[in-house]
Amino acid sequence: GENVEQHPSTLSVQEGDSAVIKCTYSDSASNYFPWYKQELGKRPQLIIDIRSNVGEKKDQRIAVTLNKTAKHFSLHITETQPEDSAVYFCAASSIDSWGKLQFGAGTQVVVTP
Amino acid sequence: EAGVAQSPRYKIIEKRQSVAFWCNPISGHATLYWYQQILGQGPKLLIQFQNNGVVDDSQLPKDRFSAERLKGVDSTLKIQPAKLEDSAVYLCASSTDTQYFGPGTRLTVL
Numbered sequence: 001g002e003n004v005e006q007h008p009s010t011l012s013v014q015e016g017d018s019a020v021i022k023c024t025y026s027d028s029a030s031n032y033f034p035w036y037k038q039e040l041g042k043r044p045q046l047i048i049d050i051r052s053n054v055g056e057k058k059d060q061r062i063a064v065t066l067n068k069t070a071k072h073f074s075l076h077i078t079e080t081q082p083e084d085s086a087v088y089f090c091a092a093s094s095i096d097s098w099g100k101l102q103f104g105a106g107t108q109v110v111v112t113p
Numbered sequence: 114e115a116g117v118a119q120s121p122r123y124k125i126i127e128k129r130q131s132v133a134f135w136c137n138p139i140s141g142h143a144t145l146y147w148y149q150q151i152l153g154q155g156p157k158l159l160i161q162f163q164n165n166g167v168v169d170d171s172q173l174p175k176d177r178f179s180a181e182r183l184k185g186v187d188s189t190l191k192i193q194p195a196k197l198e199d200s201a202v203y204l205c206a207s208s209t210d211t212q213y214f215g216p217g218t219r220l221t222v223l
Contacts, residue, residue: 006155034211043204043214044156089155098168099144099208103155 002027004092006104013080013111021107023090024072030092033066033073034101039086048075080111115139117215119205125221131193134218138186138207144168146212147180147190148204156204162188195222
């Protein structure tokens with residue numbers, strides 16, 4: 001089955017700096033890669049996703065890149081703000097898995113003013 | 114649009130007791146998922162329904178966990194009997210394409 005590894009497990013950045021989180025996946029059939037943000041005690045919320053037919057997607061300060069050959073994808077947050085502090089999860093699924101998501105272990109991001 | 118609803122939000126039980134969680138997905142979402150999220154880890158899929166049929170329950174501990182979605186809408190997840198290691202947040206999600214999560218039920222087994 002699919003295995004997703006996520007790094008780093010914790011990330012501390014100064015407000016205004018950029019943050020990058022990287023994930024690798026094992027199943028070459030995976031074609032959908034969402035990123036979720038989870039604040040303490042709250043539900044995971046989708047912040048951006050990418051499908052395997054594109055290499056990069058951007059939404060304001062957030063961008064995701066995908067390298068299918070290397071089987072890795074990354075989340076980039078620019079101009080970080082204190083409200084970006086949360087746990088971020090990457091995930092992957094394949095078209096033949098009925099949307100089943102395999103999650104990474106999560107990255108705790110702390111943005112210090 | 115209303116989101117995924119779950120109840121209860123918190124539950125404390127003693128080991129060997131039984132517990133049930135309820136989920137109401139977003140209207141029109143045929144696919145429903147139950148995840149277990151242990152503190153400090155990512156969500157782990159327990160079971161996935163497509164309408165009222167099970168698509169994947171390969172990671173569901175079937176000796177103690179059961180789930181149903183009788184009319185293809187609401188779903189219940191039951192644990193009987195509970196063990197200490199079942200302490201976690203149980204998340205329900207639904208989708209047509211993108212998965213949307215409910216607020217979860219935080220279970221503490223003493």
